[in-house]
Amino acid sequence: MTAIEDRYAGRPFLRLLECLALDAIDELDPAQRAALEEMAPKLGASLDFEGTWQQIVAGQMQWGDGIGDAIREVWERNSAIAREEGIELTPDEFAMLFADANTEDYAGGQPSNDEAPP
Template identity: 35%
Template sequence: MIPNSRYDGKPLLRLLELYVLNSINELSQVDRQTLERMEPRLHAIYGGGGTWHEAIAAALSMSLDVPKVIQDMWISNQETAKKKGVILSPQMFAEMFVDQNFTV
């Protein structure tokens, strides 16, 4: 996980960014393994069953189509960035998506 003052006092914030990265197939193997080890604790805290991302989805009562919505927005935002000559990193997109769509 990335140490950053952005996440001070907001543990769900980084988890949501990782959820977004997972949805766009940009989650690092290290983060994936860490989250898989954390699954029992995440379920105990946030509920849900199965995978770590199901626990995060349960925490915010997300609908099943949220990963597809995130994927579509990622593609659209990449196209917009490319037209403007800007590089949109997966992490930058994840931060923007979380900031614009979740209150944590």
């Protein structure tokens, strides 16, 4: 099993969180976006939630409509910090860090409903 396969083993929602982050910063691959839009009805049915795939993922996390803006602000802030430190933070790295920080198996735990994402 590869490191990527290991990452998602038993945690399929993790990739959806990464896609939400990538979408919010305009870095989601168009083919991936199209696939997510196509699967939204099935995803919504499985999670008992209607809406776009973004709304379904945000709803599952109990995040409000402004989550895209919040993610974008975190991306901009963390990218600036990384640049100051001489580090390149890629969109994919950011998405993975964002997803890790917002899942309950993360060492920091699940944020409460009124906490902003990191």
